[in-house]
Amino acid sequence: MRYFTVFLLTLFCVLTSNAQEKQVVKGVIYNDISFLPVDDVNVINLSKVKGAVSRLDGSFEIEASLNDSIHFSYPGYLAIKLKVTNDWLKDENVKIYLTEQAYTLDEIIIKKYELTGYLESDTKLIELENRMNYNFNKGKGTLGYYSNPSIGSYFSPVDVVYNIFKGKSKNLKKLEAVKEDQNMLALLQTRYDRETVCGLLGITRQDIVKTLENCNHTDRFIYTATDFQVYQALNECYEQSKIMANQNRGNQK
Numbered sequence: 720m721r722y723f724t725v726f727l728l729t730l731f732c733v734l735t736s737n738a739q740e741k742q743v744v745k746g747v748i749y750n751d752i753s754f755l756p757v758d759d760v761n762v763i764n765l766s767k768v769k770g771a772v773s774r775l776d777g778s779f780e781i782e783a784s785l786n787d788s789i790h791f792s793y794p795g796y797l798a799i800k801l802k803v804t805n806d807w808l809k810d811e812n813v814k815i816y817l818t819e820q821a822y823t824l825d826e827i828i829i830k831k832y833e834l835t836g837y838l839e840s841d842t843k844l845i846e847l848e849n850r851m852n853y854n855f856n857k858g859k860g861t862l863g864y865y866s867n868p869s870i871g872s873y874f875s876p877v878d879v880v881y882n883i884f885k886g887k888s889k890n891l892k893k894l895e896a897v898k899e900d901q902n903m904l905a906l907l908q909t910r911y912d913r914e915t916v917c918g919l920l921g922i923t924r925q926d927i928v929k930t931l932e933n934c935n936h937t938d939r940f941i942y943t944a945t946d947f948q949v950y951q952a953l954n955e956c957y958e959q960s961k962i963m964a965n966q967n968r969g970n971q972k
Contacts (some may be wrong), residue, residue, distance in 0.1 A: 744803055745780040746813035748791065757817055761906060761915050763790040765800070768919070783808075792914030795820055800918065810971045826956035835927035879933050880960040883926045890920045891954050897947075907947035916946050920953070930956055 749755045756777025763770050766787040773779040783789060783803045790796035798816040807813055884891065897903045897919075907915060913924050927949060931941045934956035944952070 741782050742784055742808060743780045744783045744789065744807050744813070744837050745778070745811045746807075746815050748777040748779065748815045748817060751818050752818035757793060757796070760791055760793040760796075760817070760905055761910065762788065763792075763903070763915055763918055764788070765790050765918055768893045768903060769900055770906045770915075772814040772906065790915070790918035791817065791820065792912070793817065794912045794914075798918065831891060841897075845904050880930055880956060881964065883922060883930055884920075884957050888957065891897065891957055894950060894954050907950060908945050911943070913946060913949065916950050916953070919950070927953065934959065 760773040787803045804956040
């Protein structure tokens with residue numbers, strides 16, 4: 720009887736240890752035209768908020784379970800999202816193909832000054848133009864890294880922010896999970912392409928710009944901050960919009 724009890728305990732420990740083993744999915748990322756491996760690709764488990772990057776040979780592995788959503792992004796390529804299947808969990812040789820983005824540039828005409836041809840007049844026109852641009856940018860806050868990060872009231876920004884994040888507030892709460900995962904934190908602190916933020920929050924780059932503009936962040940911050948700083952700013956913006964929305968409801972009563 721004693722040996723049987725020991726056997727059961729041993730079996731229980733083995734089963735428990737196997738159950739606690741983390742599942743991972745593996746694969747190799749390739750360019751879909753050249754078929755060459757693509758390294759340094761962001762590989763994000765959106766469901767578990769875990770992050771990884773592909774190696775020099777394009778290979779990667781990341782913690783994942785059945786039906787988790789894995790997001791792949793890299794500057795210059797179209798981002799894709801794949802769902803984890805049983806076949807993927809069993810197969811370590813899955814090949815992922817990324818497609819390069821095609822950029823088309825519209826023709827533009829740069830015409831900074833309307834000059835008259837008279838030196839004295841043209842000098843004054845240029846000075847006036849520079850002074851106006853300086854005052855405009857100064858007023859907008861583009862000379863500083865941050866402007867006042869509070870919600871403005873120029874054209875109902877609360878409604879704008881609410882419409883963007885309607886039904887997505889739980890995605891914003893992933894910030895704490897991001898801070899707990901060192902890979903995710905390092906990845907967001909060194910990226911500027913916004914693809915990971917878009918994947919985590921389920922929004923577009925335009926949504927990010929629109930939200931931060933309505934929260935009075937400067938253009939310099941919007942376009943040069945790291946993905947982690949932007950993620951934090953979006954969280955703060957949404958929290959402030961909720962406070963203002965509650966205040967507005969209270970005033971209407």
